[in-house]
Amino acid sequence: MFSILKNDLIAPKLHRIVVEAPRIAAARKAGQFVIVRESAGEERIPLTIGDANIEQGTITLFVQAIGTSTRKIANVPAGSFLLDVAGPLGMPTEIKKWKRVVCVGGGVGTAVLYPMAKELAAVGNEVKTIIGGRTKSLIILADELSQFCQEVCITTDDGSLGTKGFVTDQLANLLDSPDTRPNTVLAVGPVPMMRAVAEQTRPYGIHTIVSLNPIMIDGTGMCGGCRVQIGKETKFACVDGPEFDGHLVDFASLAKRLSMYKAHEEACRLLAS
């Protein structure tokens, strides 16, 4: 049993929860994730570790309540428990001095991006961040990011906050000039966004890292459900990833595989309503 100390709604359907998990807090590195099961009979859900506090023995998770199981996790109030939290899983983000880094976050992807950006800034990179969402209420962590980023650029589809448009528009501006062009780009968000970013940086040959979130069960490489096509190779996102070279990821196949259980999810929604 893992105690939930805090549960805040930080954007519509997006919860930030602080979980007591001292061993994971001590072992975890940026880019790693945990597998959470809310209660007996529930799905095992992979969630990125957004932050950790070793002294307090806590980890922070961002949960987007979109499916049946994620809704259940998001609805556990502070003072209550999650049955299972296992991790940290996956390979940590490669933290090194790239010099100039641009981090691009879309929606809840910004939460995944946050610990990576923080670590990259801590080792002396010049980090700029572009975060986007459909509308103002979906923009998260802008203040937190601005504490260590040289610049935090916000875009919304409807123009309700920051610049109207997409994150890719802002990235295009930075790529345009040799003075602002980054050595490395990190992109985390919906599949179409990550694909678009990878296509944008490809002509410049800029090292581009994306963090993938395919369907997973055990998270230790045993089941092979999270396999993704990276160049000519099949990789397991849980043990080889979740971060991969964006120029090698087969995004089309990833998107198809993510839709594998759409019918089931629809049936669950109908049953629940």
Add this chain to the structure above:
Amino acid sequence: MNNHLSPKERLAIPRTQMPAQDPVIRSRNFSEVNLGLAELAAIEEAQRCLLCHGRNCVSGCPVGVSIPEFVGNLASGNLTEAAGILQQDNALPAVCGRVCPQESQCEAQCVRGKKGDPVAIGHLERFVADWAMSHSENLDLPSNSKPSGKRVAVVGCGPAGLTVAGELVGKGHGITIFEALHDTGGVLRYGIPEFRLPKEIIDIEVERLIDRGVKIECNVIIGKTLTLQDLQRDYDAIFLGNGAGLPVLLGIEGENLNGVYAANEYLTRVNLMGAGQTVNCSTPIIRGKKVAVIGAGNTAMDCVRTARRLGAEEAMIVYRREEAQMPARLEEVHHAKEEGVKFVMLSSPLAVIGDENDWVKALHCQKMALGEADDSGRRRPVPIDGETFMLEADVVINALGTSANPLLTSTVPELQLNRWGNITVNDEGATNLPGVFAGGDIVRGGATVILAMGDGKRAAHTIDNYLSTLPKTVS
């Protein structure tokens, strides 16, 4: 009960048949297929044992169960004694009685098998173990020696780890098992389906170990949550039984289409997560009307029979050799056939074919013929030029096997591995690192439950000796 029968009288008793659920009914439910022997039938079967002096059956058992003794006591109706002997020798008798390949182990050595049918040792083991479970309140737990003050960490709660734990807790050592998943049993729970090994059996066997003092911590991944170095600091000895790992990929076009599963994923969804077994289970599974399973081992049989139970109209085994070469247990093949599974032999997959939405629609196969014998003595399958065919399927399951999982081993570069990434051990189950022992699939690659248990038993013996060489701990 009278066990004073003449050899002639014993020889005259025919082998008892295991009663089973009707094939048509069971191919649509997850309840256990074999129903177990009734007490009188079990006693009569036990009386078929000639109590020969050779005790060959024991040498055929990887954990060395005192078979003639427990069978002899059963034949005399001394069930309490039979249960005591069995539980002393085997930490998981109700599991072994169900999933061991007895036909190639104890029963293969039985003298009665030289002329006729061997004693049904597996069925008897199951009977005695089940009897012991339902009479546990009247039976004593195997006694533990007085506390040694030594602590042993066991990595992995599968058959190897549970055996080590059972053996060493009996010697008075403090045992903690670390399990990566959220539940106990390892492959017994995520791999073997309910219809072959009910989860309740695992629960009871694990509970018995906990009652004897074994501690189990789930959700702890050694190599990730804690390191081997953490364990070396806190424990006097460590047993690595973290199991098989990554699925071996098909390596053919279309492997990542929707509807293509690795056997581990398919079985884990159903067995560990309950997909398809309960109406409102939150973990989904693609049921499939035509399911093709590639491979012919026990895992393949488990997949194909699960597919039938999930409603497949056609559930098929696709195998590149012939039936006689299939590595699965005879009983599984027999049961699969009774349940309407189709066997597509001498066929090797070339590609998985998808529809316009990237869902599986067929398996493109190569017709094979058997050529010369290979190193394993089995005739090598060779393609028949130009003979390929399409097998319609909406779910394809890859049951080719697994390779070593590097999750733990990659974090311990000084630990010696073989060229396939499996941990190297000596005959006693010791690795090259002092105080670190290993067994089961992480050493053998994909093997059986009982071989893992045999490793566990042997390693436990070695660990006990090792601990006795350490200075006494002051507590």
